[in-house]
Amino acid sequence: MTIPYAEVIGDPIAHSKSPLIHGFWLDRLGLAGSYSKTHVLAADLPDFLARRRADPDWRGCNVTLPHKQAVIALLDRLDPLAARIGAVNTIVPEDGALVGYNTDAAGFLEPLAGPLAERHLLRTARIFGTGGAARAIAHGLAGQGFAIILIGRDTAAASALAAELDTETHVAPLDHFAEALEFDWGESGDRLDLVVNATSLGMTGKPPLPVHLSHLPPGAIVYDAVYAPLETPLLAEARAAGHPVVDGLAMLIGQARLAFRHFFGTEAPADAGADDALRLILTR
Structure with a gap:
């Protein structure tokens, strides 16, 4: 049989x-x-x-x-x-x-169902990466009304992806986020901010994602698609700073x-x- x-x-x-x-x-x-x-x-x-x-x-x-x-x-x-x-x-x-x-796009969104069910005056996502995972995530978030900042070493690839998205988009180079940001974010207000690592940086055997936590808006959810290790350097730093975090197993299971x-x-x-x-x- x-x-x-x-x-x-x-x-x-x-x-x-x-x-x-x-x-x-x-x-x-x-x-x-x-x-x-x-x-x-x-x-x-x-x-x-x-x-x-x-x-x-x-x-x-x-x-x-x-x-x-x-x-x-x-x-x-x-x-x-x-x-x-x-x-x-x-x-x-x-x-x-x-x-x-x-199913990557919907799988990424699954653990965010709670925040996404709420109403916000502004939704912004900073997505690190321009590969296949970043593409799926960006399209998924565009459908949820997010303004998107695409961040990568290859800004031409980021610009090409931005042109496909039916939402407000911006492109920034990766190295900009490695240095401390002198900026007063003020209160988080009625907004939903996401910071997403869709690169392989932070994976076992790879260097960490070079992002200084001063670039994270107050209360931003930090989501890392890497699941080996489960607690990446980015998530460990963000958690210690009081940010809500989502690990890579959530997207994998979703x-x-x-x-x-x-x-x-x-x-x-x-x-x-x-x-x-x-x-x-x-x-x-």
């Missing part, structure tokens, strides 16, 4: 925590199904998708680096949000067609929750007990 299965593909792929997440949810719900990781080289993508397309037990795959853009040409259609972002992280077979989705629905046709467990147990597994 065969069971439905999904997987995550990438190069490299050994580091992926996605099988732990989906496997935990499958066990928790008592569903027949499996989720694994598969090493796929760029040259093998066409053959891989052709084989999976013909497999009736295959429910789809998540896509990680470096394939999020390369798979687009091999799909039959894209969800509108994935088309706007220009990257796919979830592929699902639907009525014989392969459809590309991007985007996986949406993909799980696509793959297995049901909602992943969302109760506090399940989330706590899952985080314990992911941080062992």
